[in-house]
Amino acid sequence: MKITNPDPELLQAALDGKLPAVEALLALIQPGVFQLAVRMLGNRDDAADATQEILLRVVTHLGSFRGESAFSTWVYQVARNQLLTAVTRSREHPELSLEDLQSRLGQGLAFTEQLQAEALRMGLHAPAQMPGPEEAVAAREMAVSCTQSMLMAMDRDQRLAYLLDVLFGLEGEQAAAVLEISPAAYRKRLQRARDALNTHMGGTCSYISADAPCRCEKQLPARRAHPGPAHYIPLKLVDSERPSVAAHFEQLKRLGDAMAVFRGFPAFAVPEQLVANLRAVLAATP
CATH class of the missing domain: 1.10.1740.10 (RNA polymerase sigma factor, region 2, helix turn helix motif)
Incomplete structure (x- = not known):
C-alpha cells in the first residue's frame, strides 16, 4: 500500500x-x-x-x-x-542473521521428520499432507511472522531499501530521493538485500523457491513442542487482516517469488x- x-x-x-x-x-x-x-x-x-x-x-x-x-x-x-x-x-527481536534463521528452520523441519519417522515405527499414521482448517490458519500466521523475520534479519538501511521497492513499488529515482542517495547507490543497496534473501532463504523457504523444502505447516510441530522464545517475529494477525492473507496464501505457494510473498502479506489495520x-x-x- x-x-x-x-x-x-x-x-x-x-x-x-x-x-x-x-x-x-x-x-x-x-x-x-x-x-x-x-x-x-x-x-x-x-x-x-x-x-x-x-x-x-x-x-x-x-x-x-x-x-x-x-x-x-x-x-x-x-x-x-x-x-x-x-x-x-x-531490542529488535529476533537478533538473528538470515543464516541463523535458515539454520533454525532446518532444525524445525528435522524435528517434524523425526516425529513422522517415530510415528511410522510405532505403526501410527503419518500426519496428513494437507492441513485442516485450524492448521491452515496457524500456518498462515506463521508465514506472516516468518517473512517478517526475514526482513528483520537485514539491517535497517537494507530493509528500508527492500521495502520501498517490493512493498511500495517505488521507482528507483524516487526511492533514491527518499533515501537521499544516488540512484546507483540505491540499486546496489537493493541488490545486496535481494541477494542476501535469495542466497540464504531461497534454498529453504518454499515461498521464495517452489522447490525448497520448508513449508509453514511443517514448522508447526516444532513450534508447539518448544513454545518458548520464537526464532521468528510473533506478528499476530487481527480479524480484519485474515481474509486478505487467506486469499493470497495458495497463490503465493504457487508463485515461488520472494517479492510476491512480501506484497501479499497483509494490509495491517x-x-x-x-x-x-x-x-x-x-x-x-x-
Whole structure:
C-alpha cells in the first residue's frame, strides 16, 4: 500500500492551515505510513508510536514542503528519518542473521521428520499432507511472522531499501530521493538485500523457491513442542487482516517469488487508538 499523493486542492488547503484538509491529508497517508512502520519495526505497538510521531512531524513541518518533489516522496523522507533511528520497546527481536534463521528452520523441519519417522515405527499414521482448517490458519500466521523475520534479519538501511521497492513499488529515482542517495547507490543497496534473501532463504523457504523444502505447516510441530522464545517475529494477525492473507496464501505457494510473498502479506489495520490520538492532537492545535 503506497503513501498516496493528495489532489492539489486538498494539499493546498492543508498548506493553508485549514483543519478539515489537514485531517483529510493525514487520513490519506496514514495507512501507508503504518504499513511501512510495521514492516520496518516488526511490532505493532512500536509501529503505532512511530506512525504517530511521523504524522505529527508531517503536520508541524507542513509549511516546509516546497513542492520540489512529490508530496509522497517528502512524507517517505519524514518516515525514513523516524524509522531508521526509532527506539523500540525492546531490542529488535529476533537478533538473528538470515543464516541463523535458515539454520533454525532446518532444525524445525528435522524435528517434524523425526516425529513422522517415530510415528511410522510405532505403526501410527503419518500426519496428513494437507492441513485442516485450524492448521491452515496457524500456518498462515506463521508465514506472516516468518517473512517478517526475514526482513528483520537485514539491517535497517537494507530493509528500508527492500521495502520501498517490493512493498511500495517505488521507482528507483524516487526511492533514491527518499533515501537521499544516488540512484546507483540505491540499486546496489537493493541488490545486496535481494541477494542476501535469495542466497540464504531461497534454498529453504518454499515461498521464495517452489522447490525448497520448508513449508509453514511443517514448522508447526516444532513450534508447539518448544513454545518458548520464537526464532521468528510473533506478528499476530487481527480479524480484519485474515481474509486478505487467506486469499493470497495458495497463490503465493504457487508463485515461488520472494517479492510476491512480501506484497501479499497483509494490509495491517491501523489501530483505532492511533486515529483517536491524532484527532485529539489536531483538535488541540491552535
